[in-house]
Amino acid sequence: MRRMKTFLRSISVQARRRRLARPTPFAALLLWALVPLRPAHAQAIERAPDTMEARLQPCAACHGAQGQGVANSDSFPRLAGKPAGYLYNQLVAFRIGRRHYAPMNYLLEFQLDPYLRAMAEFYAAQRPPLPAPAVPIVSNDVLRLGQSIVMHGDPSRGIPACSGCHGPSFTGMEPAIPGLLGLKPSYISAQLGAWRYGTRTATAPDCMQIVAGHLTEGDVTAVAAWLSTLPSPENAAPLPRGTLALPLACGSEPS
Amino acid sequence: MENIVKMPLRPRNMRVRWGRWLALAVALCLPIEARSQPAATDTVAKQGEYLARAGDCVACHTNPGGKLFAGGRPMPTPFGTLYTSNITPDAATGIGKWSADEFYAMLHTGRSRDGGLLYPAMPFGAYTKVTRTDSDAIFSYLRSVVPVSAPNKPHDLRFPYNNRSLILGWRTLYFTEGEYKPDAAKSGEWNRGAYLVQGLGHCAMCHTAINALGGSSEAQAFQGGLIPMQNWYAPSLTSNKEAGLGDWSIADISDYLGKGVSHRGAVYGPMAEVVYNSLQHLTAGDTRAMSVYLKSLAEGSPPGAPVSTVAGAESSLLMTLGKTVYDGHCASCHGAQGRGLTPQYPPLAGNQSIQMESAVNPIRMVLNGGYPPGTAGNPMPHGMPPYAQILSDDEVAAVVSYIRRAWGNRGTAISARQANELRSALLD
Structure with missing residues (x-):
């Protein structure tokens, strides 16, 4: 039932969008045509829906139908709107075991490249609203430290500003630098920690490993806390490719 | 319309490499088939590649994301961890110095080039059924892949299992050497399927229960069992109460093996690896032959009697x-x-x-x-x-x-x- 509702919802959302963009009777027709498929009549459907939404039900269980993340979980990140190249790199990393999270490794182990690409493109195209900014649970001093590192880095310790690569609004940059909004502080801390300890890696040169290696545990807490308090920008789309000149080389982001 | 979510049977490490082996077997068995492709030596290596897929060599001899056939993949077993060997043609660390005779002897007898006994995680009990022609083709293919310098890692087995002479006892109990012998009473297709399932496919590695000695008896072949270390149950292929395919159509079995989904069930768990790496690459003819053989395994066994249900x-x-x-x-x-x-x-x-x-x-x-x-x-x-x-x-x-x-x-x-x-x- 839930799946059917989700499916109907996604179709009607698409239809609404189309109607907004280009008023046409087609959207209305589409909605009307779907009415007989209400859950009570689900048995009448002879085939599984041939859609990405239906195929990605295993992902939706933790990441939400649109990849918006799950409100009550600290560890299932938002996927929506991140650049497809970034998402694809992560899917491949989980498939070959470079990134370690058993449920993800297990789900992706035997999936083909084009499918992983389609998954990445699906979530990259989603634009569910960002969650409300978090109410910080750390002191103002910690928040100030976080803001300082995020916006300016710490050149004396070789730490570049996060905004230098992830964008002034932290929406990321095409093709493979992720946005940092809508993520729980616990998730950001866990990822930076994993980079510091070498349990998360990316293609060499692994720029994030270099950056994270310069951060202390206190820095990580501060950065994660401040990022989670940021409001949604007007335009949540990643920056176009090449907008920013990166301060250091990244194997996963072609320059 | 019933479907079977079949759970695959191979231990992560001791995977049933049957897909590839099967393919190999198939290739060996049907050398007469319309393989009207490339030129001579190339054709043999191509055939070898197909057979290597049937045997699913890659599942164990390649680390995920690693170099093809460079080995080093850890295979946890109840007795400790084994590391698979480098089977690229590198002279120093692979099989570059091996001859086709030595390769066949290894597959056929379970002894390495230096005469050492192989641990039975290498399914030589199944591969012994592979023909010399197929073995030569696989060897020819392995000689053609990129050589990788990667020394073999020593196994990490607990006492007393680290004593290789124990393998002699295991072999006495559980190993019967010998190529597949066709059953003249059966069709060529059935025999081809049997050759692939029993040989290269090494299906019995998971679908036959493994006892405390890591052995499986021929009398219990394909009767199912829990896969050690993987916590998946490999269903019986002989009982219609389990995954016996007696009442499946050949088309459904073929879809299940070749596509991973069918109208009766879909492939998950360790069997997904077998289909992904091995079975999906087999020809329609070989998939069908395996289906015919597998279906026959369960024919004649009565449907399961109703199990008494928990009352109360x-x-x-x-x-x-x-x-x-x-x-x-x-x-x-x-x-x-x-x-x-x-x-x-x-x-x-x-x-x-x-x-x-x-x-x-x-x-x-x-x-x-x-x-x-x-x-x-x-x-x-x-x-x-x-x-x-x-x-x-x-x-x-x-x-x-x-x-x-x-x-x-x-x-x-x-x-x-x-x-x-x-x-x-x-x-x-």
């Missing part, structure tokens, strides 16, 4: 809660009557794999979900969501008990404890 208040409570969970989470895909929407959403009513005595596979499917493998015939599979993060142990036990008993299914109820024990299975 607890059982009916389980069923009531189970139906609530099912209607809320499962019915949207599998249908209120458990018929599914095949082949994407497997049927549960009449599905053998969820009614088996071992409930390990259905419990794991509910907890972890899963995708069937991506194949040429089904490149973007629909999948089963994980429910471990949503359902309590009681709810998992209830819904698994429900699907094992609803709609005329004849499985038994399971306990919350059984559900809880498998929560960590993914991490093992």
